[in-house]
Amino acid sequence: MIRKYIALLRMKYIEMLAYRLATLVWMTGAIVQPLITMAVWMNIDPSQSDAFLFYFMAVIFVERMTSAWDVWELDREIREGTFSNYIIRPLHPIHWAIAENVVYKVLFVAILAPIWAIAALFVPALRFDVTGGQALLFLAAVLLGAALRFLLSYICGLLGFWITKVTAVYGVLEAISLFLSGRIAPLSMLPPMLQQWSVFLPFRYMIGFPIDIVTGAANGHDMLQGFAIASIWVAVFIIALRWIWIAGLKKNQAVGG
Amino acid sequence: MIHVKHLHKSFRVHARQAGWLEAVRSLWRREYRVVEAVKDISFTIEKGEIVGFLGPNGAGKTTTMKMLAGLLHPTSGEITVGGFVPFEQKAEFKKMMSLVMGQKSQLIWDIPPMETFLVNKAIYEIDDRMFRETLDELVELLELAPLLDKPTRSLSLGQRMRCELAAALLHRPQVLFLDEPTIGLDVHTQEKVRRFIVDYNREHETTILLTSHYMGDVTALCDRVMIINYGKLIYDGELTVLTEKLAPYKRLEVRFAKVPDVRWEDYGEVVEIEDGNVALRVAREKVAEVSAHFLQHFHVHDINIQDPPMEEVITRAFQEGLHDS
Numbered sequence: 001m002i003r004k005y006i007a008l009l010r011m012k013y014i015e016m017l018a019y020r021l022a023t024l025v026w027m028t029g030a031i032v033q034p035l036i037t038m039a040v041w042m043n044i045d046p047s048q049s050d051a052f053l054f055y056f057m058a059v060i061f062v063e064r065m066t067s068a069w070d071v072w073e074l075d076r077e078i079r080e081g082t083f084s085n086y087i088i089r090p091l092h093p094i095h096w097a098i099a100e101n102v103v104y105k106v107l108f109v110a111i112l113a114p115i116w117a118i119a120a121l122f123v124p125a126l127r128f129d130v131t132g133g134q135a136l137l138f139l140a141a142v143l144l145g146a147a148l149r150f151l152l153s154y155i156c157g158l159l160g161f162w163i164t165k166v167t168a169v170y171g172v173l174e175a176i177s178l179f180l181s182g183r184i185a186p187l188s189m190l191p192p193m194l195q196q197w198s199v200f201l202p203f204r205y206m207i208g209f210p211i212d213i214v215t216g217a218a219n220g221h222d223m224l225q226g227f228a229i230a231s232i233w234v235a236v237f238i239i240a241l242r243w244i245w246i247a248g249l250k251k252n253q254a255v256g257g
Numbered sequence: 258m259i260h261v262k263h264l265h266k267s268f269r270v271h272a273r274q275a276g277w278l279e280a281v282r283s284l285w286r287r288e289y290r291v292v293e294a295v296k297d298i299s300f301t302i303e304k305g306e307i308v309g310f311l312g313p314n315g316a317g318k319t320t321t322m323k324m325l326a327g328l329l330h331p332t333s334g335e336i337t338v339g340g341f342v343p344f345e346q347k348a349e350f351k352k353m354m355s356l357v358m359g360q361k362s363q364l365i366w367d368i369p370p371m372e373t374f375l376v377n378k379a380i381y382e383i384d385d386r387m388f389r390e391t392l393d394e395l396v397e398l399l400e401l402a403p404l405l406d407k408p409t410r411s412l413s414l415g416q417r418m419r420c421e422l423a424a425a426l427l428h429r430p431q432v433l434f435l436d437e438p439t440i441g442l443d444v445h446t447q448e449k450v451r452r453f454i455v456d457y458n459r460e461h462e463t464t465i466l467l468t469s470h471y472m473g474d475v476t477a478l479c480d481r482v483m484i485i486n487y488g489k490l491i492y493d494g495e496l497t498v499l500t501e502k503l504a505p506y507k508r509l510e511v512r513f514a515k516v517p518d519v520r521w522e523d524y525g526e527v528v529e530i531e532d533g534n535v536a537l538r539v540a541r542e543k544v545a546e547v548s549a550h551f552l553q554h555f556h557v558h559d560i561n562i563q564d565p566p567m568e569e570v571i572t573r574a575f576q577e578g579l580h581d582s
Contacts, residue, residue: 084328
């Protein structure tokens with residue numbers, strides 16, 4: 001399995017290099033929305049400017065690290081029939097997607113981390129003071145968040161066996177997640193009822209939760225509860241994915257000549 | 258190697274009339290109809306055989322092939338390929354077979370074919386020595402050397418198809434399914450691909466099932482053909498027998514020094530008479546006799562005896578059916 005991953009990572013890396021410009025545009029494009037949202041919040045409440053700056057910079061970072069695009073790929077591959085080429089090979093297609101995620105996210109870290117470090121030299125609001133434990137918990141939470149978004153996106157993609165243009169369904173989920181994950185505003189600013197819901201839904205753990213750890217907004221109890229609920233969601237998604245995969249293959253029409 | 262018994266596949270298709278009103282109506286009232294793509298097909302293919310799977314578009318060839326490769330779940334019936342049930346998706350099964358689809362590339366589009374080969378090496382767990390040997394062989398047979406490091410998207414269709422074949426054969430499958438492998442290729446490249454398939458089959462005793470609607474593929478590659486139409490297998494047997502059965506005549510072309518004044522209808526059906534050339538359709542059993550007669554009694558410049566073109570034979574099979582076979 002390790003060898004297979006090495007081969008896939010290598011190939012995805014080479015492929016990424018072939019898409020240099022697209023990758024760059026894609027990365028910088030994703031920064032625009034959080035920046036605008038940040039500007040709006042700073043305007044609403046200037047006294048909290050520094051907190052918003054840090055929060056939304058963290059959103060950019062965590063959002064890129066947990067982003068998932070697999071639903072678009074799967075939707076196209078299933079609809080056009082090229083997905084068949086993965087099914088007939090003796091390796092579950094999900095590994096191709098995982099390898100791709102790893103390659104792109106390593107690149108994101110390699111670009112974003114130095115930018116953050118340099119920016120922090122000039123902008124005091126971006127400096128943060130975390131313990132080693134907190135940093136590890138933050139990384140673990142980002143990993144969980146990435147797993148959650150990836151699984152949800154892949155599950156939706158597999159629904160393409162039943163529905164054409166499944167990306168529409170995913171679009172609805174994305175819209176909900178915009179609020180409940182903490183992308184549009186820190187979760188503490190949502191109405192109390194939404195805050196309560198967000199604790200039990202998976203979206204919070206995709207972006208807001210890791211940021212709460214690094215800003216110190218989450219105490220020990222919050223973290224324990226957060227990791228537990230996020231882990232349960234990961235397990236639920238894995239079970240759902242397996243079931244949908246098996247059912248989907250039966251349903252598969254392997255379109256195209 | 259391949260056993261198929263009473264195979265059926267039906268799809269539920271959403272039926273919708275064309276037009277705006279109908280499109281709106283179908284939002285809440287969906288009508289489905291069941292399309293039977295494959296109806297009760299049974300056959301057996303032995304190890305090392307090359308079998309041609311013929312039929313017009315939409316006859317069920319590709320559907321059958323996809324079931325054999327494990328891509329489609331049969332509605333009913335049994336399939337085993339090399340002892341495996343394809344749809345169970347066992348890794349061992351996938352390692353012993355390969356599917357090449359003329360229209361669906363497995364090569365990764367924006368990077369060179371060699372990268373796909375290396376990924377396949379890892380996925381199929383091919384060891385270094387075997388990979389080297391197989392790759393060298395394929396590079397030579399398919400003349401791939403100049404193509405390996407060019408991005409796939411920049412290859413011509415023929416070049417890509419050759420790389421496609423190589424990617425599919427690196428793990429030395431025992432069973433090879435070729436779905437329209439020569440589609441869109443020029444005559445010269447078609448010929449190359451055909452020669453490769455024949456040589457490869459002879460060398461490795463690979464069992465090959467091939468669909469095509471180029472008759473040339475079938476006549477060049479297959480001794481045995483299966484003809485499918487409307488989801489039913491209407492013929493399974495030797496190509497030569499099929500020809501005899503459907504076309505019990507040959508085409509006899511004779512060039513005379515001077516066209517003799519005889520009743521041509523006595524020898525066979527007249528196709529054309531022009532400038533000393535006479536083309537007749539003569540019953541198979543009379544061909545020898547008629548040509549001997551011409552050579553003995555008239556001054557003949559040239560004589561040519563041909564089977565009727567395959568296209569003609571197969572088209573007749575599609576039209577008339579062959580339920581007695």
